[in-house]
Amino acid sequence: MLDNWLYIGLFIIAAILIPAVAVILPRWVAPRKPNAIKQETYECGMETVGDAWVQFKVQYYIFALVFLIFDIETVFLFPWAVAYDKLPMFAVMEGVIFIAILLAGLMYAWRKGALEWA
Amino acid sequence: MSGLEIIFLVVAAVTLSAAFMVVTTPNLVHGALWLVLTLFGVAATFVLLNAAFLAVVQVVVYIGAIAILMIFAIMLTRKVMQDSGPQTNANWIVAALLGLVLFVGIAQLLRKSSAVGMMMPAMDGAADPVVQLGEVLVSPNAYVLPFEVASVLLLAAMIGAIVVAWKK
C-alpha cells in the first residue's frame, strides 16, 4: 500500500521539478531587460487606477459555500458506494435519505434565490 | 533511522513551520496559502498512518473547499494587497506562553504514558478501511445516526450561512 503512495510522492516531486526547470531555464536562454513601463500592471495600455482590490459580489462566497457543503456530503457517499455489495436494502435507503437531504438543501438555496447570479 | 521515519520527520517539519507561518504572517492571503501547505502536510501524515481515504478527503475538503472559502472571505472583507500592520492583539504574549505551556504539558504527560512506545500493528490481514467505513456509516447498530445528523448539520449550516451572508 505505502509503495503506491511512495510512487505518488515521487511523482509529486517530478511533477513540480520538471515544470520548475522549464520556467527557470529561460532565465539563461531568454533576454532580461526589465524597465518601468514593461513592469507596469497591464490594462491594455490604460493607466491603472487604484489598486487591484475591487469590491466582489457576495455571490462568489455563496457559490463557494454551497459547493463546500455539497462537496463534503458527496465525499461521505463514496465509502457507501464502495461498500455497496455488503449493504442491505435498509443501508441503501439510508444513502438515499442522505441524498434527499442534499436535494432539500439545494431546493432551499434555489428558492431563496441564492443561486441567481444577477 | 528508517526511510519512513525520515519521511515523517520531513513532513512534520514542513507542516509545523507552515503552521507557524499561518499564525504569525501579517498578510492574511499568505496565511491562507501557508494554511494550504499545512493541510497538505496533515494529508501526508494521514497517508503515513495508512488512512488513504482520509488523506484524499483532507485535500478535497480542506484545501479544495475550506481554504478556497477562506481566501474568498479574505478578499471580500479587506484590501488584500495592503494589510501588513500588526496582526496580533494585546495579549499575544500570554497566548504564546499558554501555547508553550500546553505543549510542554502534553509532552510531559506523554512521557509518563504507556502509549509512547506503541508500534503500528501490521495491516496485511485487516479489511479495507474504506469498505469498513462505508459499512459502519450506514449500519443501524453503528454510526448511522451520527451520519444522518452530520448531514442535517451541514444542511443547517448552509441555510444559516446563506441567511446570514445573503442580502437582497
Place this chain on the structure above:
Amino acid sequence: MISLSWFLIFAAALFSLGLYGVLARKNAIAILMGIELMLNAVNINLVAFWRYGDLALITGQVFAVIVFAVAAAEVAVGLALVISLYRRRSSVVADEINLMKW
C-alpha cells in the same frame, strides 16, 4: 518504525500553534484558521489511535470524518458571520465585535 508518540507530539505541537493563533490574532478569519489547525491536530490523534489500536474498530476514522463535517459547518457559518459583520461595521477585528458585550 514510527512509534505512536511521534504522531502525538506532532499533533500536540500543531494544536498549540493553533491555540496561539486563536488567542493572539486580531482578524476574525485568522482566528478561524487557528481553529482549523486545532481540528486538524485532533484528527491526527484520532487517526493515529485508530492505526495503533485495533484495526477492526474503525471508530477513529468515523470520528475523523464527523470532525470534517463539523469543521466545514463551522467555517461556513463563521465566515458568513464575518462577511455579514464586515458589511455592517466595515471591520473584521475580533476585539471590535462587541455588540453582545455588556
Place this chain on the structure above:
Amino acid sequence: MGDPINLISQWFNDLLLGWGLGEKLVAVLSLFVGAAILVTASLLTVVVLIWVERKIAGRLQDRIGPNRAGPFGLLQPIADIIKIFTKEITTPDGADKVAFNIAPVLAMASVLLIWAVIPMAATVVGSDINVGVLYIVAVGSLGIVAILMAGWSSNNKFALLGAFRAVAQMVSYEVPMVLTLLIPVLLARSMGINDIVQAQSTWFIVIAPLAGLIFLITSMAEVGRAPFDLIEAESEIVAGFHVEYSGMAFGMFYVSEFLHVWTIGALIATLFLGGWRGPGAETWPILGLFYFYIKTFVGYFLITWIRLSLPRVRIDQLLSFNWKFLTPLTLVILVVTAIVDKALSMAGAARWLYVLVMLAANVLVGWGTMLVLKTVEPNRPGRVRQEFPPRPVAVAPEAADN
C-alpha cells in the same frame, strides 16, 4: 514479449543493482525515473496535441491550419517551443513574487499528477491506490489553488476578477462532477481506477450513458474551454487570471490547459470507455496501450469539436445550467442507479439483463428530463424576449435626404 515497458524497467533495475546500489534505493530510484519519464512524456504529448488541435480547428473552420514549417506544418510546435523558451518572463511591479512564480508550476503539476493513477495497459497500472477517483478530485483542487494564487499575486484587477470567475465556475461544476464520479465507483464497487477498468466487461458508457455525458460536460467546464471559457473571456477581462504572465510562465498555463483536455480524454476512456480493455489486450499489453490512446483521442476529439462549434455562454446561464439542471439531474440519476443496481443484484439478474435494465433506466431518466425541460416556461419575467421591429439594412439615398 508484448510488454516492453516492464521489460525496460526490469533492465533498468538490473543495471542499477549491477552498479552495487542498495535494493531499496534502486526501487525508489526506478520509481522516480518512471515518474519523471511519464511526466516528460505527458509534456511532450502536448507538443503533438497543439499541432493536432490546430489542424482540427483548421478543418472544422474550413481552413488548412499550420502548413508552412515542415511537411503538414509538423514542425510548427517545435518552432513555437523555441520561441516561447526565448521569450522574457516579466514579473509586474507590486506582484507577490514568490506566489507569482510558483502558481504556473503548481497549475502544471496539478494536471500532471492525475497521470500517476491512470492505468495505461494491463501491466502498466501506475499507482494502484484504493482511493484513485477521489485522488483525481483532490489533485484538481490543487489546480484551483494555483489559479487563485496566480490571480491574486499578479496585482491586477482583471487577473483577480478572472481568478474569481474561474474559481466560482470550477467550484460550481465540481459538484456534479464528483457526484457523477460516484456512479462508476458504485458500479465497480471500488474507488481504485484499476479496479474500475477491470470491472468494465461491459463499458460503463453503456450502463451509465448519462453519467458519462455529465462527466464530459462538467470536466469541460473544469478546463474552461468554450463554451465555458468565461474565465478567460478576452473581450471582457483581457485574458483572465494569467494576464500578467509571459514567456514560459504563461506557457505553463497554456500547456496545462491542453494537457488537461487530453487528461480528461484519458479519464473518460478509463472511467467510461473501458480503459485499455479491448480484444487481445490481456495477452498483449502493448495492444492495451494502443486501445487506451485511441479511446483517449476519442474523448479529446469530442471536447475539441464542441469547443470549436459552440459560442460562449453567459455567466448566469453557466451557473443556472449547473445548479438548476446538472446538479439535480445528477442526484436523480445517482438515486436511480443505486436503487436499480441493488434491486437487480438482489434478484440475481443475469449480466445482459442488468446492462439492459440499466440502459433503459438511463434512457427513461433522460427522456423524463426532456419532458420536464419542455414544461419550463422559457420566457420567465426578467428575461422577456424583446421584439425588435425589422429595420432596413440600407436606406436609399433619396429617402435619407428627408
